[in-house]
Amino acid sequence: MAGGGDGLDKLADLQKTLSKKDRVCSYDRLGEGASDRPDGLQTFADSGRILTAVLDRIAGDGPVVLAGHSLGGLIAARYAPGHQDRVKGLVLMDATIPTLSADISKVIPESATGQVAELRAQTLAVNEGQNPEKIVIADAEVRSAGDIPVEIIKHDKQYDSVPEYGPALERMWSEGQRRWRAISSRSTLGTAAGSGHYIYVDRPDLAVRAVQRVTAQAAGHGGRPTR
Template identity: 25%
Template sequence: MAFLDLDGLRFHVQRLAPGDGGPPAATAVLLHGLLTDSLASHYFTLAPALAAAGVEVLMYDQRGHGRSERPADGYRLDDFVDDLAGLLDRLAPDGPVQLVGNSFGGTVAYGLAARRPDRVAGILAIESEPASPAWAEKLDGILRRAEAELADESALAWVAAERGAHTARLARSAGRLLAGTSLARDIPASTLPTPAELGTIGCPVLAVYGTESDLAEQAARLEALLPRCRSAFVPGQEHSVLVEAPDTVLDLTLAWLREHGARLRGPAARAGQDLHGSLR
C-alpha cells in the first residue's frame, strides 16, 4: 500500500510492475466508479493479469473513496480529472498511457483525454459515457435517490439480507460519503465539455457495454461523436460488467492493448487473441 499527496489531499495508490521484471509493454491506469467502488474492483479483476502480461498497472482510490482522503467538498468532474492529471504528472509514466475506466472512471478518462491529449494513448471505457447535460441529469437523480435510500436503516437491512454482508458494508460506506460530503450536489453541477470539445478526442476508444444495459443504446451516438471509437458488447450483462464478467473484460483489454502496440508477455498474453471479431 502507498499514499501520495496531491494538492493537499492524500490518495491511496497501487502500482504493479510487470510480473517478469522486464520493461513495461504498456502502462495502464485503472479508474473505478462512484460510491461503492474502489481500486479493489480492478485489483481483484484486471490488474494482476495485466501485470503478468508485462503491463505496468497504476490504480488509485478516487477522492472520497476507499482509503483515499474524504474532503467535505470538491467533487465536481474537473476535480477528479485534476487528480488524474496530477497523479500522472507526479508518477511520470514513460509516454502516454492507456486509461481503463469503469463507469464514472470512464467519464474521468474522457475528461482527461479532452484536456490533455498528450497524456492519453487510448481509452477502454467499461459501461461509461462522457459527461453531457443528459449525463448530469441522470447522475442527479441517481445520487439523490442513493442519498435518501442509504440513510434508511431498513433499506440497508434489505441489502444485507439480499446481497450479503460485504455489499451492505459498501452501501454503508457509500451512505457516509453522501451524507458527509457535497458529492451528490457537486457532480451534477460540474462544468461539462461541449460536443465539439469531446469530438477533439483523437485517441482510440473502445467502449464496452453489457447488452442488457441502458447505456448500450448510446453506442452509435458515441461512435459518431468520437472519430476513433468502436464498441464491444458482453452478452447477457447489465451495468456490472467488470464484476460479473471479468474474464471477458480482461480478454477484451488484452486484445485492445495488443492491437495498439503492446508486446504482451507470459501465459496471460495469449488471452484475447481471437476477440477482434467481437469489436464493432
C-alpha cells in the same frame, strides 16, 4: 478507474490479470477507498487535476491508456480530450452516459410516483454531488480526443428494478453509450453478453481483451503505455 462508490480493491482481479503483460496502476479518488474525504464539492476539473498528479507520479510524461468503469469511465472520457499528449487509448466499461441528468429527467417525468420517482430523485441528487466523492456529475456534450483507439462496452442485462420504465431506461443508456463513439474516429462499441453493469466482474475475459487490444494499438503509435 473504478466506478462511484468503489475502491481500487474492486479492480484487483482485473489488475492482477493485466499486470502479467503490462504495468497496470489504479488509485482511489478522493472520497473512495483509502483516500481522504473531499472538503467540499468537486468538479471534473478537480478530479482531472488529481488524475494528472497520479499520472505524473507513476508514468512521468509517458503515454497511458485509461480504462474506466461507470463514473470512472466518465472521468476518463472527460479527461482524455484535453490531454491528448499523454492519453493514447481508452476503454469505457458501461461508462456513465454524457447527459445522464437531462436524459433521466426526460425518461422519468417529474410527475412520477413511487419507486421510479425515488430512482429519478436519487440519480439527480447523486449527480448534484450527494455521493462519496462529492463530485458534481455535470452533463456535457462529448468532446473529441482525436483518433486514439477507444473500445466502449455496454452491459447486456436489462435494468428491471422499475419494470414499467425498464425498456425506456435501457434505450436511454444504449443511446448514451453510442454517443461516446464521438470521442474518437477510431472508437468501437460492443455489448458484453450476459453482463450486468459490472462488466469487468461478470465478463472479465472481455474486459481483459479490450484493454489489451487498445494497449497494443496505442503502443503501435509509439511508446509503451501504462494503464
